[in-house]
Amino acid sequence: MSAMLLNKEKWPEFVGKLTGKNVWAPQSDGTEMRFAPVGENEKVVLDYNNTRVPPKGALFPQTETMFKFEIGSDKVEEPPLDQEVVVLGLRPCDARAMTIVDKLFKWDIDDPYFVKRQEKTTLVGLACNEPGLNCFCTSVGGGPAATEGLDVIMADLGENYFVEALTDKGKALLDETRDLLEDADDDAQKQKEKLSGEAEDKIKRSVETEGVPEGLPGLWDDPLWPRVSASCLGCGTCTYLCPTCHCFDIQDETEGIDARRCRMWDSCMFSEYTLHTSGHNPRPTRKERTRNRINHKYSYYVDKFDVIACVGCGRCTNLCPVNIDIIEILRQVKEAL
Amino acid sequence: MDLELLRKTGAEVAARDDVKYLLGWKQGTYGYRVAPAFVENAAGAAELIFSPLCTANLATYLTLVEQLPVPRGEEPDTRKVALMVKGCDSRAVTQLLVEKGIERDEVVVIGCPCPGVVDPALLAEKYPETEEPAEMKWDGEDFLLIRNGEETKISRDELLAEKCRLCRYPNPVVSDEMLGEPVETWAPGEDKGVEEVEAKDVDSRLEYWMDQFDKCVRCYSCRNVCPLCYCQDCILDRLNPTWVNRSVNFSENTAFNIARAFHLAGRCIECGECERVCPANIPLGKINRKLARDVRDKYGFEPGVDPEAEPFQASYKPDDPEDFIL
Ligand code: SF4
Ligand code: SF4
Ligand code: SF4
Ligand code: SF4
Ligand code: SF4
Numbered sequence: 001m002s003a004m005l006l007n008k009e010k011w012p013e014f015v016g017k018l019t020g021k022n023v024w025a026p027q028s029d030g031t032e033m034r035f036a037p038v039g040e041n042e043k044v045v046l047d048y049n050n051t052r053v054p055p056k057g058a059l060f061p062q063t064e065t066m067f068k069f070e071i072g073s074d075k076v077e078e079p080p081l082d083q084e085v086v087v088l089g090l091r092p093c094d095a096r097a098m099t100i101v102d103k104l105f106k107w108d109i110d111d112p113y114f115v116k117r118q119e120k121t122t123l124v125g126l127a128c129n130e131p132g133l134n135c136f137c138t139s140v141g142g143g144p145a146a147t148e149g150l151d152v153i154m155a156d157l158g159e160n161y162f163v164e165a166l167t168d169k170g171k172a173l174l175d176e177t178r179d180l181l182e183d184a185d186d187d188a189q190k191q192k193e194k195l196s197g198e199a200e201d202k203i204k205r206s207v208e209t210e211g212v213p214e215g216l217p218g219l220w221d222d223p224l225w226p227r228v229s230a231s232c233l234g235c236g237t238c239t240y241l242c243p244t245c246h247c248f249d250i251q252d253e254t255e256g257i258d259a260r261r262c263r264m265w266d267s268c269m270f271s272e273y274t275l276h277t278s279g280h281n282p283r284p285t286r287k288e289r290t291r292n293r294i295n296h297k298y299s300y301y302v303d304k305f306d307v308i309a310c311v312g313c314g315r316c317t318n319l320c321p322v323n324i325d326i327i328e329i330l331r332q333v334k335e336a337l
Numbered sequence: 338m339d340l341e342l343l344r345k346t347g348a349e350v351a352a353r354d355d356v357k358y359l360l361g362w363k364q365g366t367y368g369y370r371v372a373p374a375f376v377e378n379a380a381g382a383a384e385l386i387f388s389p390l391c392t393a394n395l396a397t398y399l400t401l402v403e404q405l406p407v408p409r410g411e412e413p414d415t416r417k418v419a420l421m422v423k424g425c426d427s428r429a430v431t432q433l434l435v436e437k438g439i440e441r442d443e444v445v446v447i448g449c450p451c452p453g454v455v456d457p458a459l460l461a462e463k464y465p466e467t468e469e470p471a472e473m474k475w476d477g478e479d480f481l482l483i484r485n486g487e488e489t490k491i492s493r494d495e496l497l498a499e500k501c502r503l504c505r506y507p508n509p510v511v512s513d514e515m516l517g518e519p520v521e522t523w524a525p526g527e528d529k530g531v532e533e534v535e536a537k538d539v540d541s542r543l544e545y546w547m548d549q550f551d552k553c554v555r556c557y558s559c560r561n562v563c564p565l566c567y568c569q570d571c572i573l574d575r576l577n578p579t580w581v582n583r584s585v586n587f588s589e590n591t592a593f594n595i596a597r598a599f600h601l602a603g604r605c606i607e608c609g610e611c612e613r614v615c616p617a618n619i620p621l622g623k624i625n626r627k628l629a630r631d632v633r634d635k636y637g638f639e640p641g642v643d644p645e646a647e648p649f650q651a652s653y654k655p656d657d658p659e660d661f662i663l
Contacts, residue, residue, distance in 0.1 A: 031618045034552070052616050053554060062554065063584045133368065133466055204468045205367070231373040233401065236556030237616050253582045264583050270557075271403070272574055285403040321562055321614035322393065323365040323372035 003184035003192075005160040010180045015044055017177045018086050021122075024058055025088040026051055035087070046089050046156065049132045052319060054243035055090045059098055059117045060105075062240075063264045066113065066250075071257040081116040086173065089126045093137045093311040095149035097243030098123070103305040104246055113263075122169045125150040129195055131203050134314030136327060139206045142311050145196030155192045162192045207312075207330040213302035215337040216295050224332045229290035231322040232269070238316035238324070239267040239293065244309045247273075268292050294329055338387045338449065338475070343421075343516055347382035350419045350445055350514075359447075360395040360420040361385040368466035369457060369473070373398065387421065387516075389455045389473045389480050392498065394608040395420045396429035399439050400567035419445035421516075423454070425500065427509035428606035428641030429564035434511070435646050436604075438567055448512030450520045453493065453501035455480060457613065460496055464489070499622060500609035503528055510642055530623045531630065546591070552617040553590040555583075559611035559621055560597060565604045572596060594624070602628040603649030606641035 006014055015023060015038060024035050025044040033048045035055045068077045098118075105114035128135070128144035137143055147153045151170030155162040162184060165171040174181065219225075239245040249266040252259055266273060269290075274283045283289050301309035310326070317325045343361075351359040363374035363384040371390045376382050399418060407413045422430060430446055433439045452475045464482060471484035480496055482489040501507075503526065508519040534542060557573065560566045572580045573593060581596065582589045598621075605625045612622040632638050638649045 029548070029552070032552075052618075063586065133468055230375045231398070233397070233558065233561040233614075235558035235561045235614070236554070237558050237614075240554050240556050241616060249583060251576075251579075251583050253579070253584055262584055264585060267556075284405055319616045321558060321610075323370040325366040325370075328366045 003162060003164045003189055004174065004181040005157075005184045005188055006154075006163050006181055007160050011044075011046075011161070014177050014180050015088070017180070018088075018173075021084040021086050023086045023088060024055065026090075035090070038088075044088060046126055049128075049130065050091050050094075050313065050315070052315065053241055054094050054097065054313070054315065055087050056094070056097065056101065056243050056246075058085055058087050058121055058123075059114055060101065060246060060248075060265075063262055064113055066261045066263060068258070068260045071254065071259055081113065081120070083120060085117070085121045086124060087121065088124045089154070090123060091128060091313070092125055092144060092146040092148075092150070092153075093135070093142050093313040094243045095123050095125045096137075096142045096146060097149075097311045097313070099149040100244045100301075100305075100307055100309055100311065101246045103307070107305075122151045122173050123149060124152040124154060124170070124173070127153060127155040127192075127196055127199070129156055129199050131199055132314055132318070134205055134317040134325075134327065135203055136205050136207055136312035136314065138200055138203050138312070140209065140308050140310055140312045143196070144199035144203070145192075155195060157188060157191050157195070160188070162188055205314075205327050207327050208334050209298070209308060209330070211337055212330065212333060213299045213308070216299040216333065219333065219336050220291075222336050224329075224336050225287050225291045228324065228329045228332060229287045232286040232290055232324055233322060234269050234271060234286050234289065235321070236265075236267040236269060237319050237321065238326075239269055240265055241315045241319055242310075243313055243315070244297070244311060268296070290324070290329075294326070294333070298330070298333075339517060340386065343387055343449075344382050344385050346447060346514060346516060347376060347385045347421075348379035350447065351376045351382050352379040353417075353419075353445075355416050356419050356445060357414060357416040358418065359445075360398055360418065362387060362391040362393065362395075362421065364470050364472075367468045367470055369460055369471055385421075387449050389453070389475060389496075390457070390471075391423070392454050392457060392610075392613055394423075394426045394429055394562075394564055394610045396422065396426050396433065396564040397562055397610070399430070399433060399444065399564070401561070417443055417445050419447065421447045421449055422509050422512070423449055423451040424504060424507040424509055425451075425606060425608040426564075427511050428506060429608060430641075431511050431644050432565055432604060432606055432641035433567075434644045435640070435648050436565075438565075441644075446509070446512045446514075448509030448515040450509070450515065450517055451501075451504075451507045452520050453497050453504065453507065455496040456498040463495070464491075498609060499530060500607055502526055503607070503626070506642065511644060528626055528630070530620065531627050534623055535627070547587055549619045550590040550594050551587050553585070553594065553619060554617055555585050555590065555593060556616060558614045558616065562610045562614045563601070563605075564608070564610075565601060565606070566597070594619075594621075598624045598628060601625060603632045603636070603638055604640050605629055 023038040025038050026033050026048050027036050027042050028045050033051045105111040131144050147166050151167045153164050165174045247266045248263045250263045252261050275281045297309040359376040361374045362371050365372045369390055469485050474481040478493055480491045505525055581592045609622055
């Protein structure tokens, strides 16, 4: 589909045209960037590295009310999930992550919540010109200008954004905003390619994955696991903030006779995650939990869905309070193979 | 800090037959990161460091490490855990002793007199982190940043962590061995962060905290990193009864944050770890310090300074004037 240009001065107007839909975009609260619904006065910030909390919540919210009910009655009410959503300015890794969790949510049955949200959601990505310190997307099948999972890709060319529709949904969105866009010429196309090449060169850290998915199970009792997990706090940071982590718990919550069934993010790094009612825990310490996290991403998922469940966004490494570094763990895995 | 002395002492302690491992700090995998080190033998002590980047409070591992049941016919490992502590960290050890979370003969405490550490977020903001591991040193009144072979002198005021600015105990209050001479203490100064929030009227204060708690992702990093959050059965994990719902929203997040803060009133030793690790950037220190100040002003109690003290939340005085209780 044809490439266009959006002058940066027209950006607020572009965002304005999308009102009526629920627009999610990166915004700053003064200390950090996060994806939040765009209201009247909020300013969308596109000059950012990445948000700490990934935009996976657009399709898989941290708390999803599945249905509401009243105790003692058989009336059940399901939230409609019919709101159209546009996620603006998400990074290529986070979009690619959505194609990875997609496989899980459409595996044996189609998960209705995920599928309904996905149908109504248009993903407008923004290529990275300045990758972050721990970005290693290029090692795991992505890249700073990758388009997988996106409906529209944008790139910052300085004065203009390069804008290109990649799917019918993306085309529909650009049709709505057509009067703000101009056709991109060859120069713009070349500039975009040059920038993405430069961005790739700026990526400093990398992992080698060859042989890892097949080799990991054989390292089950390797001394590397107690070594890399000794200082782990068992918190939810590396999993909640991972764009491909998709574990959830389901709970009924009540207020008086009003009740709702919710599902919410869960984390395999929590000790209760595998705790049995008997008191037995098959993953009794952080060693087993860390081993599971890495195996799940780099082996089990590959086995089941033929793709590594890590897009190299670097969040787990940036934000782990005790410097548990997935790039270093994979280096040690590779060494032990 | 004399690195040679640190490593020599570390090696001696780690080699002791009655020591399981020594907890210290080592260079991290990139940039400004420092990682906790579990040193099991003398050779491992060669990687130990103590620098303005050593923010982590290692006392949390005294209660965090999970013990597997001892197999039938085997003896439990009763060896001691040795750890390096800054002033604030040593207060956590003391408070754990007061609460009988640990026994004195279970630990070997190596005190590191502390001139103050940097605020890692501020450091990364002002001097962008690069993938090369960087080093930092105390240099008289200043910090010295060494990266990619280049040295940069940075004034202490520019980067000192808030908790350190307010620190009254930079010299460890409990130790078996002290590394070097005590540092000179400094006047803690005003707690601007707390005062700013106190100065707000009730509505804007509520609004301020609503905005903050709204960001919480309930990762429980703040709880897990805290040396004094060590309940085996935390009320936040309880489902029956459910004290705090799993749903992540303003109301539940607030309930969680209030529970956490109150359970630490009179116990928090202001090491600042909870705020440092919070991925949502919630200024948890302001809550803890406000409570700590109230406990100090109203009850004359300060946690983690006297191993013989009666635990604050477990003490009762029949003649308590109760002059501010509604
Ligand atoms: S690896 Fe780091 S972020 Fe993950 S659970 Fe452990 S301490 Fe938390
Ligand atoms: S495992 Fe880490 S680097 Fe990989 S996608 Fe998740 S957060 Fe990003
Ligand atoms: S609070 Fe005190 S003891 Fe703790 S790091 Fe700061 S100066 Fe050192
Ligand atoms: S560390 Fe921050 S985000 Fe995580 S539970 Fe605590 S307050 Fe919430
Ligand atoms: S509440 Fe925070 S500052 Fe207080 S002891 Fe725990 S981690 Fe340290």
